[in-house]
Amino acid sequence: xxxxxxxxxxxxxxxxxxxxxxxxxxxxxxxxxxxxxxxxxxxxxxxxxxxxxxxxxxxxxxxxxxxxxxxxxxxxxxxxxxxxxxxxxxxxxxxxxxxxxxxxxxxxxxxxxxxxxxxxxxxxxxxxxxxxxxxxxxxxxxxxxxxxxxxxxxxxxxxxxxxxxxxxxxxxxxxxxxxxxxxxxxxxxxxxxxxxxxxxxxxxxxxxxxxxxxxxxxxxxxxxxxxxxxxxxxxxxxxxxxxxxxxxxxxxxxxxxxxxxxxxxxxxxxxxxxxxxxxxxxxxxxxxxxxxxxxx
Ligand SMILES: NC(=O)c1ccc[n+]([C@@H]2O[C@H](COP(=O)([O-])OP(=O)(O)OC[C@H]3O[C@@H](n4cnc5c(N)ncnc54)[C@H](OP(=O)(O)O)[C@@H]3O)[C@@H](O)[C@H]2O)c1
Numbered sequence: 001x002x003x004x005x006x007x008x009x010x011x012x013x014x015x016x017x018x019x020x021x022x023x024x025x026x027x028x029x030x031x032x033x034x035x036x037x038x039x040x041x042x043x044x045x046x047x048x049x050x051x052x053x054x055x056x057x058x059x060x061x062x063x064x065x066x067x068x069x070x071x072x073x074x075x076x077x078x079x080x081x082x083x084x085x086x087x088x089x090x091x092x093x094x095x096x097x098x099x100x101x102x103x104x105x106x107x108x109x110x111x112x113x114x115x116x117x118x119x120x121x122x123x124x125x126x127x128x129x130x131x132x133x134x135x136x137x138x139x140x141x142x143x144x145x146x147x148x149x150x151x152x153x154x155x156x157x158x159x160x161x162x163x164x165x166x167x168x169x170x171x172x173x174x175x176x177x178x179x180x181x182x183x184x185x186x187x188x189x190x191x192x193x194x195x196x197x198x199x200x201x202x203x204x205x206x207x208x209x210x211x212x213x214x215x216x217x218x219x220x221x222x223x224x225x226x227x228x229x230x231x232x233x234x235x236x237x238x239x240x241x242x243x244x245x246x247x248x249x250x251x252x253x254x255x256x257x258x259x260x261x262x263x264x265x266x267x268x269x270x271x272x273x274x275x276x277x278x279x280x281x282x283x284x285x286x287x288x289x290x291x292x293x294x295x296x
Contacts, residue, residue, distance in 0.1 A: 099143050147196075150213070
């Protein structure tokens, strides 16, 4: 199997380089790759890359993920999150290739408290959410052999993440304030990459299972609970770490105004994914604890 991976250096892209390596030969690109164009700002160049390499599978982990910045550069975000993925989908369809793509809980408006299912009506609150939704739609229209995984609150051991920020702040400050009215599931990039590899194997046998799936770790948390878990685990794992913050105070989202509006309810129901692919999603705490053990 020839696999073309876009966004190789991102959280998910990095883990995909590992998980996909047992499935075939990978050509992995980033925006500054020189041999083939992997720059999503250059839609025609990326389409040309697909035509040249003629992969069996395309996995797109590239995206404009700077949610607040997207509010002031909507056209650029749209090119990266919708126009270029749409062009890849057209080329994939011509080749008969599979296209794997990642989307987000931000396609929903965050109302209620029930976990969102795939058939719920999207109503994004932000440029990021709108452009990601458009990307999903362009792919689904153009390329029948698609797998779109909507996920949330992605972290990885590599690069910056919320847990690392909390650990740093807890060492610097006496008191932390973290919002407690946005709910979701922290989901490891490694988990997403492993599910992707498993699903791709499955789809070779059952192409009729192509489609849109919610893919997050089990359980739920708000950001305040997530921060408390990270700090407690760090103290257990490394008692030598001097944590000054003995309090993680809850505050509403309104205490930290941001350019992009974020959904309060980011819970995603994974029943369809688990039933179709024969998977059991691990609890988010297991993945976060493992990531902390790696970085501490
Ligand atoms: N992070 C989250 O919490 C989250 C939540 C829900 C869904 N998702 C989705 O999951 C997927 C993977 O996200 P992630 O967390 O791995 O994001 P990430 O770490 O921000 O990685 C994004 C990747 O896109 C690349 N990129 C940026 N501009 C590009 C351009 N012009 N051309 C080509 N590549 C470009 C980045 O490269 P450079 O680093 O070199 O710029 C990076 O490799 C995305 O589709 C995202 O929308 C993420």
